[in-house]
Amino acid sequence: MDCGCGPKILICVECGQEFVFTVNAQEYFAERGYTEDPKRCKHCYMIHKRDKRPNSTSMEAEKVNLDAIYPE
Numbered sequence: 001m002d003c004g005c006g007p008k009i010l011i012c013v014e015c016g017q018e019f020v021f022t023v024n025a026q027e028y029f030a031e032r033g034y035t036e037d038p039k040r041c042k043h044c045y046m047i048h049k050r051d052k053r054p055n056s057t058s059m060e061a062e063k064v065n066l067d068a069i070y071p072e
């Protein structure tokens with residue numbers, strides 16, 4: 001038992017599948033001031049992002065961030 005902040009298993013609100021919210025991802029979120037857990041798995045998150053931002057100019061940066069949040 002350290003600080004109790006290990007990886008969390010979350011349920012995707014879109015597809016209902018379990019996905020892992022890793023310690024790295026939690027730190028990544030904390031650095032950006034996000035206080036809520038992610039609601040979507042990687043797959044649904046990418047679809048959501050794409051729907052929100054049709055232009056793909058920022059996809060490279062997003063991809064790096066996605067790898068930090070959702071390591072395979």
Ligand SMILES: [Zn+2]
Pocket residue numbers: 012013014015016017040041042043044045
């Ligand atoms: Zn999903």
